[in-house]
Amino acid sequence: MAISVVMPALEMAQETGKLVSWLKKEGQSVSKGEPLLEIETDKAVMEIESPGSGILAAVTATPGMEIAVGRTIAWIVQPGEAPPILLDQPAPAARRGTAESVRHEPAPVAQVAAAQGLASEVRLSPKARRLAKEHGVDLSMLHGTGPGGEILAADILAAAAAQGSASALVQSPSSNAVSKLMAERTAQSWTTVPHFFVTRELDASALNQVRLATAPQTEKSQGVRVTHTDLLVYHTARALAQHPQLNASWVDGSVRHNSAINVAIAVAVEGGVVAPVIHDAGKLSIGEIASRRKELADRARSGRLRPADIAGGTFTISNLGMLEVDSFTAIITPPQAAILAVGRISDRVVVVDGKPAVRPMMTMTLSSDHRLLDGAVAAQFMKTLTNQLSHMQL
Secondary structure (H helix, E strand, O other): OOEEEEOOOOOOOOOEEEEEEEOOOOOOEEOOOOEEEEEEOOOOEEEEEOOOOEEEEOOOOOOOOEEEOOOEEEEEEOOOOOOOOOOOOOOHHHHHOOHHHHOOOOOOHHHHHHHOOOOOOOOEOHHHHHHHHHHOOOHHHOOOOOHHHOEOHHHHHHHHHHOOOOOOOOOOOOHHHHHHHHHHHHHHHHHHOOEEEEEEEEEOHHHHHHHHHHHHHHHHHOOOOOOHHHHHHHHHHHHHHHOHHHHEEEEOOEEEEOOOOOEEEOEEEOOEEEOOEEOOHHHOOHHHHHHHHHHHHHHHHOOOOOHHHHOOOOEEEEEOHHHOOOOOOOOOOOOEOEEEEEOOOEEEEEEEOOEEEEEEEEEEEEEEEOOOOOHHHHHHHHHHHHHHHHOOOO
């Protein structure tokens, strides 16, 4: 049976993706799970794996095309099998590879709906509806490029550009586009998630000592030196195991408890921030976490993250200590329950046994979703984590 290759949704609110390259040629054999194509989103270029084994056939997309999420762009068939015929696919002219080529062939929304026996009302995403209102676009004149003829935000912006009302918004992916997307996502989280914050200071003497003692060992065995972030991931995962409420998610108006502890790490990249995920962090050694963290950070900064690298996070750590930030609060990444913001380690005068002393101190702030957590639960988690970091041993 033929298996369709579709444009995947790699990010929240993504409506289109740009095809960068095919890693296999039409007519070549491909195995399930083998890298098949590269897709560019607003933040990265990602390898997409083949959904099945067989022969790549009926490729309808070429590098450079902007394609609606969910659209079939090729088929994986068995020897001697013919790929299905898609009536709503672009004409052969679409192979020229321009962004325009994916927009000029589909039938009008009303015709598509009528052909499928559906109501003839215009189908469009909430974002597209908002943009249409902002830029005065007449929906009845548009041809939707989304699944089933749905009008996407890209269609609205293209129409607005044509009538001269959105020239500043219609751009190729750039730092401006990334910043705009980040602004939308953080604003959505901040305005819909009831945040509250718990802050703890800790003496980082033990943290420093363990890192210095462990780094040479992991460099020899794993080829990477342990960082403070690696130790934070290791101990945070173990604290989450003791306080599973913080490893939960808010989904469809209810709490979902996650069995796996997948810790995401915020990484600065050109034009924004991504959060690749260390899966099953509670089962990994410090050296394994360090190796995985370096691999993910390198791929993030080179724009080569894969979909699996950013999927499934259940808790996030954002460490700005290396940028000399003392403390800060972070915005939760839905549907996660919390995010931990970590400041730098710096010498401060503190009271030790009733006397002033200089100690390397670090401040951590936990941002929590009040729909899942209350202050007491968040405080207990922070107490556990602080104790682990303050008294860690080799």
